[in-house]
Amino acid sequence: MSNLTKLNVLMCGTGEYTTGWTGSGASTSDKKIGVVGLTMFDLRRLGKVGNLGMVGVNGSKFPAIREHLQDKIGNAYKDMDTSFEEFPKQGKVDPEAYKEAINKLSPGDAVIVFTPDSTHFPICMYAIERGLHVLVTKPATQLLSHHNELIAAAKKQGVVCFVEHHKRFDPVYSDAKARAATLGEFNFFNAWMSQPKSQLETFRAWAGKDSDISYYLSSHHIDICCWILQDKAVPTRVVASAATGIATSEPYNCVPQTEDTITLLVDWQSLKSPKHKGTAVYTASWTAPLKSGVHSAQHWYYMGEKGDINVDQAHRGYDITVDDTGKTWYNPFYMKYSPSETGHFDGQRGYGYTSIETFIDASREVNAGTAKSSDYDGHGYPTIANTVLTTAILNAGRISLDEKRPVGIKKSGDEWILE
Secondary structure, eight states, X not given: OXXXXXXXXXXXXXXXXXXXXXXXXXXXXXXXXXXXXXXXXXXXXTTSEEEEEEEOSBGGGHHHHHHHHIIIIITTSTTOOOOOEEESOTTOBXXXXXXXXXXXXXXXXXXXXXXXXXXXXXHHHHHHTTTOEEEEOSSSOSSHHHHHHHHHHHHHHTOOEEEOOGXXXXXXXXXXXXXXTTSOSEEEEEEEEEEETTHHHHSTTTBTTTBOHIIIIIHHHHHHHHHHTTTTEEEEEEEEEEEOSSTTSTTTOOOTTOOSEEEEEEEEEESSOTXXXXXXXXXXXXXXXXXXXXXXXXXXXXXXXXXXXXXXXXXXXXXXXXXXXXXXXXXXXXXXXSOOTTSSOOOTXXXXXXXXXXXXXXXXXXXXTSSOGGGGGGGTOOBTXXXXXXXXXXXXXXXXXXXXXXXXXXXXXTEEEEO
């Protein structure tokens, strides 16, 4: 791997997940110094990444972002360079600055997209059509038709396109998937994921306008369920229901169509046994209590014909109590922010880091000719092709809410479509 050429990377999006910086200042969540930027800076230190760029909409944010990154990352870890080229320049405001930034890249470079859901498709397509490898946060797209277009474009260009479903790299989830394979036919899956109401303040600019809580949170566990059931069962019908009233009230005042909690009920059909059908319930909320001790409450239950699996990702037997803030449950398996004994960043084993590094490694291997982009579809990775049913379920759920009806999912030729 060390003999592979360094990968030049453009980070699209300057928000919480990339930098730890939000529109109201430094994030107060469990991602206070971000994930993407920190990982890129460390991979550059380790020789896997070359030039770095970052693109947003408002160039006036960059001085504060640079100061934040230097303070929280550059000064916190040994040998960590937080420099990057910014777009748009000179404090300009440009919603299409990503085009200028992408145009400066060369085929074989990479783009990492962590922007509002509604912008994923145009940015990813613009990058893929120019021969760039792409890692996009979930949901890959809001429309199944757009997801299908990205599959075709990535295949045509021969580039790597991953969706950043980092939970596939969680050792507990990975082990659970393997054990589920021994439990016979699928019967029932139930997932819950929530974040505190304070997130509505962070996301007010787009909550209910550009996306919803199901796309934002349920995408995690819908993908895990699809991953477990890949080549074993397929979703056939989605019915959605929603709770409302909190997000649209004081002090959050989100737009009138904002849901608080969304539940998707999904029918699954076994591919091996016509008589075996399963059901899944995926629920997500961003109106959970403020001081529950975890930023994201998240657990799921899987039942097969020969046994079941119960996973609570938020409570792993590791909690800390502080006088001022009370008890908090931590998950260092995701991102470890405390430095090593030598003072360097020490989170390379976290699955948040591993998810991004896996994409970087795959892109470098394809550039070197030691692998083809299609190879990764068979490795269980969250490629754009392997994640299509996650988008199908999410898109069907949105239609079900808007049109108040069940929505069917079926395959037409080589493509999945909604009915």
